[in-house]
Amino acid sequence: MAEAWIHEPRVTLLAVTQFTPPSHIEWETDTDNPAQQLIEFAGRLCYRSFHNPSGRANAEYIGHLLAQGHLSVIEHASASFLIEGISRSCSHEIVRHRHFSYSQVSQRFVNEAEARMVLPPALEGDPEAQAIAESVTRASKEAYARLVERLRARYAHVDDPSLRRKLARQAARSVLPNATETALVMTGNFRAWRHFVRMRASEHAEAEIRRVAIAVLKILQEQAPAVFGDFTIRRHDDGSEVAEPGYAYE
Ligand SMILES: Cc1cc2nc3c(=O)[nH]c(=O)nc-3n(C[C@H](O)[C@H](O)[C@H](O)COP(=O)(O)OP(=O)(O)OC[C@H]3O[C@@H](n4cnc5c(N)ncnc54)[C@H](O)[C@@H]3O)c2cc1C
Incomplete structure (x- = not known):
């Protein structure tokens, strides 16, 4: 029987940060995005600037953190993804990123006799x-x-x-x-995701992991546009997608 190759990774958002504003602190922000609210709240705590002396909107405030390299503040927000349809070689590259938590299909427990294979792009x-x-x-x-x-x-x-x-x-x-399919759950904070996308959506990354990083980026740009909106996605010479960040710091 011909190999039923897997052609594309499947990337699904499982969880993203929620925020419960403390009732004893008076503070307002112009966004209803919980992850971005938490980041702004944490940043404002640093200088007790809840009264927003500079009048910045949430997106502008987070942009300022990214531009200044004050990246520990974006570590408070996090996201979990289910990543399926990737090869063991791709997962090996992914798990080199040390600031994430992983749970991966076990080849010791699961029968791989009918395992599907991932076609290298x-x-x-x-x-x-x-x-x-x-x-x-x-x-x-x-x-x-x-x-x-x-x-x-x-x-x-x-x-x-x-x-x-x-x-x-x-x-x-x-x-x-190495082409054997695997799946994993990957959880990390927004700083770790920015670094992952910077490294792995780049034109220098291998094509398969690049597809994962681009898929992650597109979801995170919807979930937290102020944190990931500076990345621009463009077509590479070979027709595949690559992305580059707008800010220099990581
Ligand atoms: C194009 C490309 C080619 C590659 N080729 C190879 C290869 O040939 N061989 C190979 O082995 N790997 C290769 N890699 C993997 C690469 O070396 C890294 O292991 C991987 O990209 C993880 O990224 P990171 O090192 O930035 O660490 P992450 O684990 O993602 O950590 C993020 C950042 O945290 C900091 N950090 C994390 N851990 C430490 C620590 N222990 N000490 C100090 N700072 C730390 C660093 O600033 C680091 O950049 C390649 C990666 C890419 C993108």
């Missing part, structure tokens, strides 16, 4: 390259299934069936390719 529209890749993915999955069967027999003396499966799968997974 560079192989799009190249049937010959896809056929080469497919011959390897098919062979890998067959080897995986045979190894699981063999190892389960080897561990027949282990009473707990769940442990027996785990012992087999954790060894057999070593023959699965």
Whole structure:
């Protein structure tokens, strides 16, 4: 059967910061965006400037923080995403970013015999390259299934069936390719997301992780326009999307 390649990552927002204004502090802002309210509140606490002496609107206030590099203030707001349809090589690049929390599908527990594969973007529209890749993915999955069967027999003396499966799968997974699909939940604050997008939506990043970063950016630009609106998305020479921040600080 032909490989049912995955062509695009799926990025879904799971959670974003909510804000409960303290009833004992008198303060007004012009936004109803909870994440941006929290950032402004935290920033104003620094100088006890709740009376807004400069008359700045919320977006202007946050823009000023970003321009000055006063980025610890945007760390108070955070977002969680479900990221699906990415390869293990892409997830390996993602988890290098140390300021996030991750939960990822376990290859020790989950049966990968029918795992789907992610087509590297560079192989799009190249049937010959896809056929080469497919011959390897098919062979890998067959080897995986045979190894699981063999190892389960080897561990027949282990009473707990769940442990027996785990012992087999954790060894057999070593023959699965980098293209094997994975999924993860990724949570981080807005400063970490800005850094992630800066690094991974850049034209220098690998095409697959760039698609993830662009998808994240588009959602965050809707969720917190004052914090992510300075990034501009443009078409790269190869037709893919890349993004660059308007502010220099990270
Ligand atoms: C185009 C590109 C090519 C790459 N090529 C390679 C490669 O060939 N080999 C390879 O191994 N990796 C490679 N990487 C990964 C890269 O080296 C980083 O590991 C990854 O991008 C995570 O980013 P970060 O280092 O900025 O750290 P993050 O974990 O995202 O942290 C964000 C920031 O926090 C600060 N920080 C975090 N941890 C520390 C710390 N321990 N000490 C001091 N400051 C800290 C730094 O300012 C850092 O920039 C590549 C990345 C890109 C974008």
